[in-house]
Amino acid sequence: MAKKKTRSSNRKSWRTAKNSDKHELYELSVQGTESDCIMIDRVFRKRLNRTPHTLREDFSGTGLMSREWVQWRATNSAVGVDLDAKVLRRGREMISSLSVDQRKRIELKKGDVNRVRTKGADVLLALNFSYFVFHTRAQLLDYFTNARKNVKDGGMIFVDAYGGSGSWAVGEEDRSLDGFTYVWHQAKVNPITHHVVNHIHFRFPDGSEIRRAFTYRWRLWTLPEIKEVLIEAGFHRPVVYWEGTERKSGEGNGVFKPSHRGEACEGWIVYIAAEK
Ligand SMILES: C[S@@+](CC[C@H](N)C(=O)[O-])C[C@H]1O[C@@H](n2cnc3c(N)ncnc32)[C@H](O)[C@@H]1O
The missing domain is CATH 3.40.50.150 (Vaccinia Virus protein VP39)
Structure with a gap:
């Protein structure tokens, strides 16, 4: 889910998967x-x-x-x-x-x-x-x-x-932030149980990626x-x-x-x- 913060500049293009802290x-x-x-x-x-x-x-x-x-x-x-x-x-x-x-x-x-x-x-x-x-x-x-x-x-x-309606769709949504791209990935959605699996990936200008930095197995209440x-x-x-x-x-x-x-x-x- 693309929540709250939006940042647009690409100042920190030095970021790569290797030098980044996923928590930051x-x-x-x-x-x-x-x-x-x-x-x-x-x-x-x-x-x-x-x-x-x-x-x-x-x-x-x-x-x-x-x-x-x-x-x-x-x-x-x-x-x-x-x-x-x-x-x-x-x-x-x-x-x-x-x-x-x-x-x-x-x-x-x-x-x-x-x-x-x-x-x-x-x-x-x-x-x-x-x-x-x-x-x-x-x-x-x-x-x-x-x-x-x-x-x-x-x-x-x-x-x-x-x-x-979008919370019931499988797919990715990305946002460009300070030197990296935030990707919200709705991987699984089950309309019978309301169980969903979502991932956060981070992508970088050099083509590197932190895939599945975070995974959430949730019930969509x-x-x-x-x-x-x-x-x-x-x-x-x-x-x-x-x-x-x-x-x-x-x-x-x-x-x-x-x-x-x-x-x-x-x-x-x-x-x-x-x-x-
Ligand atoms: C989505 S993150 C939330 C981080 C932050 N509070 C925020 O608003 O973005 C969920 C966090 O819940 C923690 N967590 C999951 N189940 C928990 C439990 N039963 N008790 C305490 N922490 C739990 C995980 O370790 C993870 O750090």
């Missing part, structure tokens, strides 16, 4: 953490009338969002949780570039999101569709139930989701299912935030608003936010 390329390709912070602040303040400070980032990967969050406000703190030791190692390296004060306010924990308990956070995040890793309704309910335990009373959960399971897990008022459209280009404008009615477009990404 991932961050550059699919994460838009500044706009995520803006969105979280806006929604949280509007719905709960206060400013969020504590964040738990589930499926944190390298913890880019946690890093952004502690830089966003001097009173913010973040804890990221991920299973993968390699990705966390990379995340810890990146934390060393933060100030001493920021480093005191961030922690990356290794473990299963369902098992790692942390102090109730104002905001719990599961972004870039990571919770699609749960393939059955029972597993999804288990995850949201556990996630709720890690949210403060009067806090919120934010997740995202994707869909649209629908928005009504996600909302229903959030409620079943004890969350209140799950609201879908649908992206507005730029008039000239017909593309998304990056502004997500609470919506009951979406458009049957080829590809969409939404946030869903609910309260504990």
